[in-house]
Amino acid sequence: MSETVIRVENLSKQYRIGVKERYGCLRDSLVQGLTAPFRRLRRFGQKPSPDEMIWALKDVSLEVQQGEVVGIIGRNGAGKSTLLKVLSRITEPTEGEVRIRGRVASLLEVGTGFHPELTGRENIFLNGAILGMSRKEIECKFDDIVAFSEIEKLIDTPVKRYSSGMYVRLAFSVAAHLESEILLVDEVLAVGDAAFQKKCLGNMGEVAKGGRTVLFVSHNMGAVRGLCKRAIWLDNGQLRMDGIVADSIAAYLTASSFIDQGVNVEQMPRVTGGRDIRLTRLELLNGSAQPTRHFRYGDAMIMRFYFRVLNTGHRYFAIEWVISTLTGDRVLYASSSPQGAVLIKPTDSSGCIECRIPHLPLAVGTYRVNCLLSLPHQERIDEVEGAATFEVLTCDVCGTGFNVDHRLAFVTTCTHWSVFSGAKSLFDDHEDPFGP
Amino acid sequence: MSTDVALNETVVAAPAPAREATAPSVSSLPETVIRPRRGWLAIDLKELWAYRELLYFLTWRDIKVRYKQTVLGALWAIIQPTLNMVVFTLFFGRLAKMPSDGVPYPIFVYAGLLPWTYFSHAVTQAGDSLIGSQNLITKVYFPRPLIPMGAATAGLVDFVIALTVLGGLMAYYGFVPSIGLMLFPVLALLTYILAIGVGLWLSASNVKYRDIRYAIPFLIQLWMFCTPVIYPTTLLKKYAWIMALNPMGGLIEAFRACTLGHRPIPWSSLSISCIIVFAVFMGGLIYFRRTERYFADVI
Numbered sequence: 004m005s006e007t008v009i010r011v012e013n014l015s016k017q018y019r020i021g022v023k024e025r026y027g028c029l030r031d032s033l034v035q036g037l038t039a040p041f042r043r044l045r046r047f048g049q050k051p052s053p054d055e056m057i058w059a060l061k062d063v064s065l066e067v068q069q070g071e072v073v074g075i076i077g078r079n080g081a082g083k084s085t086l087l088k089v090l091s092r093i094t095e096p097t098e099g100e101v102r103i104r105g106r107v108a109s110l111l112e113v114g115t116g117f118h119p120e121l122t123g124r125e126n127i128f129l130n131g132a133i134l135g136m137s138r139k140e141i142e143c144k145f146d147d148i149v150a151f152s153e154i155e156k157l158i159d160t161p162v163k164r165y166s167s168g169m170y171v172r173l174a175f176s177v178a179a180h181l182e183s184e185i186l187l188v189d190e191v192l193a194v195g196d197a198a199f200q201k202k203c204l205g206n207m208g209e210v211a212k213g214g215r216t217v218l219f220v221s222h223n224m225g226a227v228r229g230l231c232k233r234a235i236w237l238d239n240g241q242l243r244m245d246g247i248v249a250d251s252i253a254a255y256l257t258a259s260s261f262i263d264q265g266v267n268v269e270q271m272p273r274v275t276g277g278r279d280i281r282l283t284r285l286e287l288l289n290g291s292a293q294p295t296r297h298f299r300y301g302d303a304m305i306m307r308f309y310f311r312v313l314n315t316g317h318r319y320f321a322i323e324w325v326i327s328t329l330t331g332d333r334v335l336y337a338s339s340s341p342q343g344a345v346l347i348k349p350t351d352s353s354g355c356i357e358c359r360i361p362h363l364p365l366a367v368g369t370y371r372v373n374c375l376l377s378l379p380h381q382e383r384i385d386e387v388e389g390a391a392t393f394e395v396l397t398c399d400v401c402g403t404g405f406n407v408d409h410r411l412a413f414v415t416t417c418t419h420w421s422v423f424s425g426a427k428s429l430f431d432d433h434e435d436p437f438g439p
Numbered sequence: 440m441s442t443d444v445a446l447n448e449t450v451v452a453a454p455a456p457a458r459e460a461t462a463p464s465v466s467s468l469p470e471t472v473i474r475p476r477r478g479w480l481a482i483d484l485k486e487l488w489a490y491r492e493l494l495y496f497l498t499w500r501d502i503k504v505r506y507k508q509t510v511l512g513a514l515w516a517i518i519q520p521t522l523n524m525v526v527f528t529l530f531f532g533r534l535a536k537m538p539s540d541g542v543p544y545p546i547f548v549y550a551g552l553l554p555w556t557y558f559s560h561a562v563t564q565a566g567d568s569l570i571g572s573q574n575l576i577t578k579v580y581f582p583r584p585l586i587p588m589g590a591a592t593a594g595l596v597d598f599v600i601a602l603t604v605l606g607g608l609m610a611y612y613g614f615v616p617s618i619g620l621m622l623f624p625v626l627a628l629l630t631y632i633l634a635i636g637v638g639l640w641l642s643a644s645n646v647k648y649r650d651i652r653y654a655i656p657f658l659i660q661l662w663m664f665c666t667p668v669i670y671p672t673t674l675l676k677k678y679a680w681i682m683a684l685n686p687m688g689g690l691i692e693a694f695r696a697c698t699l700g701h702r703p704i705p706w707s708s709l710s711i712s713c714i715i716v717f718a719v720f721m722g723g724l725i726y727f728r729r730t731e732r733y734f735a736d737v738i
Contacts, residue, residue: 094735101473132496
């Protein structure tokens with residue numbers, strides 16, 4: 004018995020982005036501030052011109068059945084969060100209609116309404132009430148929530164003294180205990196440590212099995228694939244694809260890696276940051292310093308990160324990268340600091356950092372490079388997903404003509420084999436293994 | 440990037456809390472329709488009532504947080520009106536020889552300062568409350584009027600604490616509470632409703648026009664001079680009736696009359712103030728309702 008619990012019809016949401024004002028010196032700002040009232044008054048009552056408006060969602064229609072877990076994927080700014088905001092009644096649609104049956108709980112951010120001065124115990128009650136739980140409900144589940152968060156000892160400490168990981172754990176625990184027929188979840192799992200993320204995902208899986216309907220926004224394709232059977236791909240506010248999770252993900256990733264070919268990284272949407280120091284280009288080169296997108300296992304790869312300093316607030320930064328597959332699984336990671344012990348101190352308004360991988364251990368397949376400029380463990384200065392795409396064409400590790408491709412594993416290594424006892428290698432004796 | 444690690448399809452089943460595995464029948468569930476709304480809207484009192492617990496928690500949070508990490512703590516609720524009283528008594532009572540309807544100036548001014556301090560704090564807090572709750576407004580749904588309401592409710596605690604000083608002053612000057620004191624809770628309630636009403640107006644306009652933020656302290660100051668806090672209404676002689684149009688004027692006169700019993704309770708001006716209080720409150724709710732739809736977009 005599957006009945007429709009969410010019906011979205013021709014949903015559109017328009018935002019006003021306003022007129023761009025150029026950044027200038029203090030004098031300009033003062034002049035603009037003083038003349039603003041007159042400009043405002045002149046425009047008062049006039050309809051804003053179309054170029055000041057942006058459609059965050061345009062004519063989106065979809066239906067979700069009870070008990071379905073639907074992933075929503077797409078680039079930043081594609082309208083995923085806006086869709087969830089409309090569904091959770093935070094913002095009103097401009098056009099169209101939504102009909103929802105049942106109580107909706109939305110988890111657009113972990114720890115909404117947490118107050119730093121209050122203790123963990125107090126915040127559980129406050130946060131629970133904000134998310135729509137009754138006091139009785141919270142009291143009933145209080146022990147479960149504390150146990151799930153694994154911070155029993157600090158439950159009476161103000162949360163401002165918590166580490167960010169503990170904070171997230173507590174916040175997610177409250178949310179995980181929401182009882183509602185429909186759960187809307189936005190990219191909240193991108194925080195917290197890996198073990199807790201797994202626990203949360205497991206919890207969400209349980210939620211789905213309990214017959215609840217879940218809409219799940221994520222950039223983590225692995226998580227989407229693991230949780231959802233169906234995925235919706237939004238692009239520029241429009242519904243590009245609505246189908247089986249594997250198909251939607253494949254279509255989305257193929258399209259986005261096409262776009263990424265030779266793109267100007269500077270103009271790409273950011274996951275976070277990008278205001279102070281900005282990555283402008285990511286060049287991939289082979290061992291002889293020739294730009295290429297094609298590599299073989301064991302080749303050297305050189306990454307050149309070109310950056311520009313927009314704001315001199317940061318005295319130094321580190322570069323971290325992750326090579327991930329098209330399905331979003333992260334395969335390789337490295338950082339200039341602390342791992343590589345190189346902290347970068349910009350001396351000019353722009354520059355280039357080189358990272359050399361002497362020996363690429365990847366199997367045949369297509370990969371994406373995600374980059375992060377950061378103050379290690381403190382701040383994400385600029386984060387770009389899919390700054391470059393490359394392909395590993397062959398992975399003939401032992402020179403036998405056999406290629407390891409990504410269906411076997413993403414990473415392989417050179418291995419040495421010998422018989423220890425009770426057998427012999429046919430190749431050693433130059434025997435014909437297929438002979439009599 | 441260093442913190443979020445790959446999550447594979449193999450999701451480990453976590454020891455999740457027990458949930459009812461039985462899915463409720465969908466058709467029995469309430470249906471919510473979301474569509475663009477236009478024009479003026481009815482006030483959804485039913486929904487406000489359903490969320491009354493959240494009002495409690497928001498108020499409780501404000502109270503808990505207010506005096507955290509202060510040395511004097513809740514004493515501040517007493518210090519402010521008391522020091523005001525001392526200063527006003529010195530300058531207006533002693534130096535300017537301000538008339539005070541025949542009662543000692545300190546208790547005269549304190550009986551006015553008590554409701555006024557509550558009102559001005561509540562309006563200031565409520566006026567800034569929506570802007571201060573950006574993260575709530577953009578991330579979770581609940582009836583928005585609860586935010587300014589919570590701010591105005593939290594101030595009541597200070598009001599009650601400061602009340603003790605009034606009791607002390609009455610004992611010191613030998614004022615015997617009369618039957619009129621029964622009116623006190625009603626007047627407090629009216630002041631509370633007025634503070635919410637004004638708070639709704641200011642906080643809603645504050646979302647779109649941050650000018651309000653700068654205007655509020657100024658407005659409060661002007662309003663105080665237009666209110667018989669430091670002077671008696673009788674000073675205005677035949678224009679005293681104008682004071683009834685300022686709802687705080689009528690209320691403060693009634694506060695004084697009911698606690699000090701030096702004059703009969705001014706029923707006529709109080710009833711005019713009452714009507715204005717409800718007009719401001721209802722108007723505030725309606726205006727708030729009309730504007731709240733764009734809060735999340737423009738805040």
